[in-house]
Amino acid sequence: MDGYQARTTESSELRAKLDHPVIDGDAHIIECPFVLPDFLKQVGGADLVKRFEKSIKEVRPGEPKSNFWPAHTGKYTIDRLTTMLAPLYQQRIDEAGVDFCTLYPTYGFRLQVLPDDEVRAAACRALNMMNAELFSDVAYRMRPAATIPMHTPDEAIGELEFAVKELGMKAAMTCNEVLRPHPEVMKNAPELADYALHWTPLALDSPYDYDPFWAKCVELGVAPAGHSINYGGTHASTTNYVYNRLGLFATGGNAACRAMFMGGVTRRFPGLNVGFLEGGVWWAAALYNDLFEFWEKRNRDQLLRLHDPANWDVEMSREMFDLYGKKPYQTGERFVENAAMFMKDGRIEPGVTPEFVDDWKHLDIEKKEDIRDLFVNNFYFGCEADDALNYTAFNTKANKFGVRLKAMFSSDIGHWDVVDYGDILSETYEAVEDGLMTEEDFRDFVFTNPATFATRMNPDYFKGTSVEGAVDRLLSS
Numbered sequence: 001m002d003g004y005q006a007r008t009t010e011s012s013e014l015r016a017k018l019d020h021p022v023i024d025g026d027a028h029i030i031e032c033p034f035v036l037p038d039f040l041k042q043v044g045g046a047d048l049v050k051r052f053e054k055s056i057k058e059v060r061p062g063e064p065k066s067n068f069w070p071a072h073t074g075k076y077t078i079d080r081l082t083t084m085l086a087p088l089y090q091q092r093i094d095e096a097g098v099d100f101c102t103l104y105p106t107y108g109f110r111l112q113v114l115p116d117d118e119v120r121a122a123a124c125r126a127l128n129m130m131n132a133e134l135f136s137d138v139a140y141r142m143r144p145a146a147t148i149p150m151h152t153p154d155e156a157i158g159e160l161e162f163a164v165k166e167l168g169m170k171a172a173m174t175c176n177e178v179l180r181p182h183p184e185v186m187k188n189a190p191e192l193a194d195y196a197l198h199w200t201p202l203a204l205d206s207p208y209d210y211d212p213f214w215a216k217c218v219e220l221g222v223a224p225a226g227h228s229i230n231y232g233g234t235h236a237s238t239t240n241y242v243y244n245r246l247g248l249f250a251t252g253g254n255a256a257c258r259a260m261f262m263g264g265v266t267r268r269f270p271g272l273n274v275g276f277l278e279g280g281v282w283w284a285a286a287l288y289n290d291l292f293e294f295w296e297k298r299n300r301d302q303l304l305r306l307h308d309p310a311n312w313d314v315e316m317s318r319e320m321f322d323l324y325g326k327k328p329y330q331t332g333e334r335f336v337e338n339a340a341m342f343m344k345d346g347r348i349e350p351g352v353t354p355e356f357v358d359d360w361k362h363l364d365i366e367k368k369e370d371i372r373d374l375f376v377n378n379f380y381f382g383c384e385a386d387d388a389l390n391y392t393a394f395n396t397k398a399n400k401f402g403v404r405l406k407a408m409f410s411s412d413i414g415h416w417d418v419v420d421y422g423d424i425l426s427e428t429y430e431a432v433e434d435g436l437m438t439e440e441d442f443r444d445f446v447f448t449n450p451a452t453f454a455t456r457m458n459p460d461y462f463k464g465t466s467v468e469g470a471v472d473r474l475l476s477s
Helices: 010-017 036-057 074-083 086-096 106-109 117-134 153-168 181-190 189-195 211-220 241-245 249-264 283-297 300-306 314-324 334-337 366-374 391-396 421-433 439-455 468-476
Strands: 022-030 102-103 142-145 172-175 178-181 197-200 224-227 274-276 379-384 406-409
Touching: 010 421, 022 086, 022 379, 022 406, 036 117, 074 086, 086 142, 086 421, 106 117, 117 153, 117 379, 153 172, 153 211, 178 181, 178 189, 181 189, 181 274, 181 283, 189 197, 224 249, 249 274, 249 283, 249 379, 283 300, 283 366, 283 391, 314 334, 379 391, 379 439, 391 406, 391 439, 406 439, 421 439, 439 468
Parallel strands: 022 102, 102 142, 172 224, 224 274, 274 379, 379 406
Antiparallel strands: 178 197
16 A cells, blocks of 8 residues: 655644744654563563553552543544654654654553552663664654653662663653552551552652752753643542543642742752643743742741731730620630630740741742742743643733743644644644734744753754754854
């Protein structure tokens, strides 16, 4: 039979009119599951393959309903095949109006959260070996990201080093949180561990110190990017996938971003870029602006000035209770007798401010501009083409200090929500046609931000690719 003939599409025609390339920050592979065992055998032998096959089939009690029927079929079967066959993928990427894309795994979502430590580490390694090999011949147009298991910093560092140093991979898919059994349940009733899973961040209040991993990312020049795929909490229906999927990536990205920011990760690692994928940017705009409001009202000095219980005016309170209280329940005398309950301040030593008062202690914020710099410089937000709120990243009238958040075009091509490759870039451009984004915004969205996400940490990320020259000109301008 004849090979596939690439189509001319609205997106390819739009791309032909642009004076800059288009970089897709989050396209997807949907792997061939029948190929993975070949690589698992290389990692751990036939016995490990059996353990993996058993682990991948296990269903946890009360497990939320996840994605089903994810692949296109019928006349769209070609889309599903495209994600498995690298040469076909490279041939069809022009239909999307895309010059270059970073490919994130799909099977990796499941492998990252396997409960067996040895199986999880081996499966992620095998997947990385498989994707690195299968996509090695198309590096001019696309590059696969490594799947990094994140249960501990040590396992994350080990796989990142292997992926970069041994496989030559330059991008990494982390996760935004880790689902773990509650430690008290593990201690007292381990047989109930699957019924007491909870989400733990990779920064603030994490059971592990992930700073060595962030340091390793900086050392190796790899910008970590995560999707949140742990269904649960507000996304825990056992019967309805759409309910679980709505807002999933935004909710997880928001929590992860808050944890990294309030945990001081960007303060300690100013050169670290972090990506939050598939959740859009509207939640980031809300979070960014909220940070200023919360800092203004709940910074340490403001709390001590306005809210310190030690400053309670007891005498005025006595007078007000006597004048306005419902006697005999609310007399000034009764208030004074019970005043201690209003004046509890958590101090161990009189006159010493308790440590818990300063929620911003990891950040060393002295002025509002510090919030801007610690947030805007480091965080990037993957936005799908049909997200109607992508423009909020560039709303300088609403965003504090008139900033433009680093939203980046992330098509999610390969998954069920992208029905037609030819609509991807053209859907994104609708925001320009509707007056919500300018041409400059669009350029930053589809080119500048995806480019700097990678090159701020690794200037050679696009070396030898179809966009090398354009990226070099961007960095030198």
